[in-house]
């Protein structure tokens with residue numbers, strides 16, 4: 442079983458603002474892990490620490506018992522090649538086509554062009570964006586861009602899938618569809634972490650963690666339903 | 669328990685064999701695409717680099733050719749010794765023998781007054797007129813062929829000795845201009861080095877500027893690639909190839925400039941050299957020279973690119989942050 446464990450993680454910004462102190466969290470690949478909390482509570486920061494885009498001021502970030510907080514720059518980059526990332530504001534390259542955007546992780550991995558085509562097509566089909574293959578992201582709606590982002594996050598079959606408000610611009614139906622897609626990954630031993638403040642999304646969730654005042658609490662399924 | 673130097677996941681071999689070759693090929697393709705996307709930039713970079721390369725290269729060619737011509741002339745260098753009219757053949761032979769004995773002489777040919785007259789007669793066709801003369805108006809002469817290694821000093825000494833002989837009217841040895849030419853050659857070699865260093869630095873700077881522009885124009889892509897875990901090497905590679913191709917194109921343009929310039933000055937030069945009856949062909953302006961020019965250009969272009977990609981990747985703004 443794959444796990445991510447945060448042990449006594451603190452984060453203090455250079456301006457002196459301390460977001461969390463001695464945070465402890467343990468998640469695994471059994472179910473989708475939701476991180477909920479009000480805006481500005483530190484969800485994005487927490488996810489960034491997990492994928493190595495930010496370093497904790499103190500504490501350890503154990504991924505399968507390896508402390509990634511101790512990685513150097515090159516190791517961190519290599520680590521990130523195994524991570525699928527859906528950022529809060531979709532970070533697509535606007536002067537590349539949708540296809541090229543989704544192909545980027547596979548170019549980094551150096552796959553054969555034929556395999557890349559195959560996989561990119563499959564990913565775009567899953568998120569329902571096949572028709573937009575040759576479009577520029579500039580002409581897509583924000584929901585569509587988000588779907589392309591998701592396609593890019595899954596195209597290289599990541600070991601850790603981290604999504605920051607992936608369904609922010611989706612209607613309920615589409616949001617649930619994306620959720621069942623993420624469920625598939627969780628079933629296939631990918632650790633899935635989703636940050637959201639969409640109550641609909643976590644209605645049937647099995648693992649929900651709530652960030653509040655720099656502390657994280659494990660919301661039991663029963664209590665999350667009760668809320 | 670933290671495993672030091674380990675990785676959370678097993679390498680699943682998804683990259684497969686030949687992935688590095690494919691990544692390289694893609695980088696080449698991307699850099700060529702960049703060159704095509706900005707044709708004016710590419711054109712001016714090639715032109716600038718070509719002009720910069722052509723300066724030292726052209727000068728080197730000119731000085732090299734002067735050097736070769738000089739060597740050839742100095743191989744032909746000889747002295748012409750004009751005897752007083754009426755000098756007896758015995759005195760001529762003695763002089764010829766003493767010159768031969770002095771060393772540094774390859775051959776001494778005696779042309780007697782009669783032979784000179786015969787030659788003149790044959791060449792001019794003034795048969796009757798010459799027959800009417802009661803005495804031979806031409807002096808006897810010695811044509812001395814010197815060893816090619818003869819130094820200017822040795823030559824000067826030989827001339828001085830000959831001029832003291834009472835039978836000798838004059839000695840022709842035009843060595844001064846060769847000394848001057850030798851000096852000029854030394855100056856121009858030094859100039860080639862200076863120009864080479866200056867323009868070489870210029871080429872590197874052009875490459876730096878052009879590759880920086882390329883990186884800036886693809887900044888978003890670099891940032892997202894970093895987000896996706898691309899290594900520094902992966903990110904730098906297409907831009908390094910860019911520098912290489914800029915330099916390569918500059919080398920081609922430089923070689924073309926030199927070829928065209930030499931072609932343009934060939935005719936007047938031939939007229940100038942007409943008195944030697946030579947047909948001027950520029951030496952060393954061949955495939956080897958052109959290839960060398962292209963290799964040097966490519967190397968300088970790559971050098972600039974390596975420098976700028978290294979520096980740029982260390983800048984904070986290229987370090988990853990989330991969108």
Ligand SMILES: Nc1ncnc2c1ncn2[C@@H]1O[C@H](COP(=O)(O)OP(=O)(O)OP(=O)(O)O)[C@@H](O)[C@H]1O
Pocket residue numbers: 454455456458460478479480481482483484485486487529638
């Ligand atoms: N570099 C920084 N320097 C100082 N403060 C920062 C920095 N980055 C983030 N913060 C602060 O940290 C807090 C948490 O930010 P974060 O983006 O993690 O919140 P969030 O939970 O994702 O919010 P939202 O739901 O709106 O996306 C915010 O108050 C923010 O102002």
Ligand SMILES: [Mg+2]
Pocket residue numbers: 484485486529605
């Ligand atoms: Mg956020």
